[in-house]
Amino acid sequence: MKALLDWIDHRTGSKKLLHELLFENVPGGARWRYAWGSTLIFCFAIQVITGIFLWLAYSPSSQTAWESVYFIQHQMWGGWFVRGLHHYTAQAMTVLLALHLMQVVIDGAYKAPREINFWTGVLLLLLVLALSLTGYLLPWDQKGYGATAVATGIVGIVPGGGYLERLLIGASTYGHHTLTRFFALHAGIIPGAIIAFIVAHVYLFRRHGLTPKLPKKKPDAAFWPDQVFRDAVVCLAVLVVIVFFNIRSHGAGLDAPADPSEPYPARPEWYFLFLFQMLKLPIFKGHLGEIVGAMLVPAVVMAVVIAMPYIGRTVRGHRFNLGFLWASLGAMAALTYMAMNDDRNNPSFQADVQAAKRQAERVIALAGNGIPTTGAITLLRNDPLTQGPKIFALNCASCHRFDGHDGLGVVSKEAIKGADLKDFASREWLAGLLDPERVDSLHYFGGTKAKGGKMSKFVKDDVAGFDALQKAELVKGIAALSAEAGLKSQKAIDQRDDALILEGRKLLVGDSLTCVDCHEYRGVGDTSVAPDLTGYGSREWLIAFISDPSHPRFYGARNDRMPSFATEKILTPQEIGLVTDWIRREWYEPNKP
């Protein structure tokens, strides 16, 4: 072993290097307060390690970025843990950088001859923030996409910024090349620059030595082992905090895949919130204000920080630097608090956050069955549970209701002009329609032309007068008619009542219930007076109905005001299918454990 080490040393000078690394002079002996710089190197090392493993599973394109991150997060062994480490270490790094900067300024460690070292440190701070910004986009989820789009959009507002923005995002709009560029920056160019500047930073630091905290309490000592031990303990503490946050939230969040056509409450990562909030201040309103707020103010702050070594030379310079630093940090903290407080007290923002959360949970449940090559966004776009309520709210809810609301939970004050379609064609729903008390209620015909019409009269006059036998027949008829719909929610009772349903079918065309006096059912009767009941409420029937309620098979010329959604090209066939499936409660339910 010794021979091998000697052999290596002879050729590389490794012993001298190691000696220099370990036996650096620590003025006044080891102290806990000297450990902050090391924690940053440690965090960077975690990011390199976890980053490389994430890189091995990540695929930067707009159809695979979210999908590969989903796979890391939800399918791979320990994937969530590694991704979470990467995520929370990035945040820890921002906090530690702020602490490091504060310490350097407080101790006056930026003063001559350490100016260049101070500047490399400031540059490293900016590079780490650039890493955060580029990394935020990579999962290509709503959150990263929304926040990054705002950031690159700001680049675009300065004169000539349009070109800059296009260069940055690789196209005129976000897409594959935005991801490849951000990924190359995030995993290659910026880390490479950081390594180079860390080398310079540490070299210069070693050249000038630690800035001792005076007065020295103890004699000078070597870096090894006392200071190394303290550094290791502090790094362990940092790691414990990171792991705590990681486990508590089960890794980093993953929102629904990026979709520019969906509203999303975009916010930057918390340590950029102050910038976001600052731009909302009245003085930064307008185009010029935005340029000043987003570019000029941060640039002036950075310029002052960079000038600190020179300012610090003057009589009150050091105090000014300290004051400036505290004022800046205080302003950032205040703005961050304002931003969080605004959001906390903004119910519509909170509702949007909840909606986004539901969307994310839904797409993750759907992705468990495999994702089409068009990307996970297709899963949501083809999902009745996701799209149905939106289509309903936009196109149906001006007349209809769904359990009293518009499909999305909003209760309109406008008068109801159509039936409430929750559980449409179920036994319960039909029983209500055929109830003399309820037929003309707003839940059914109340708001329509059919109020007081033939069906309404039939229910209120004839059904109201049904004898016990007819009432029993009606129950069977309802069961049979409801079974036409083939609802998933009634599958069990439809199967159980097989015999009863067969009986009910006969009764529907019989003389007692008199349905076919007006309706057609399975070839008996005709539709000149009322809609066809064959297949009532089934997928095919409902699609045909929504497509064209004025068709002779349904209301014909008697149609009140319902548009023919397909014939008038208001909705696409796919949209009609989605809203139909949603009304019929036909959507994929993941097996709950």
Place this chain on the structure above:
Amino acid sequence: MVPSSLPPHPDRRNFLTKAAAVVIGGVVTLIPAAAGLLVFFDPLRRKSDAGGFVRVGTLSAIPENGVAQKVQVLKTKTDVWNVVPDEPVGAVYLQRIAPGKVRALNAKCPHAGCFVNFKPGENKFHCPCHDSTFAMDGQILNPKSPSPRPLDELEVQLRAPDGTVTPDGTEVYVKFQNYRVGLKNKEPA
């Protein structure tokens, strides 16, 4: 490094501090590295696509004179997160060898995985990569062939249109499977 005076060398009483520094330093680096390795080894726990029977065509599409007919195999392909139905995943050569009996050979050469061609005039298979030739039943023809084993034969079922397995069936089903190349024995890939 320009310390004014060289610091004193540590003595042995520092042993505990040294050991603790090394152990803690090791632990904090090991945690992210070990977690990362776990993710890296994830592919080892995933099973290869089980080779169920897939329909590759009708019996009438295979020439009656025993000539091999190349057909694409379409099946649901799982590629990490993507699940793609009816995706071409490979090809097989089908031959009628007796009434109600069909032979299926995987078109992938067992040597290095190149696509093997059928030479209709010579009634043999030829691999363009290293000149291996195989007989109609898949056996190695040329003694200098680098292939370690004959072409991989796959299980075939004839099924009626309703799906029942019968020698009179008109639909050809193959249990498609790729085998690892370069090995003497057939090992599912």
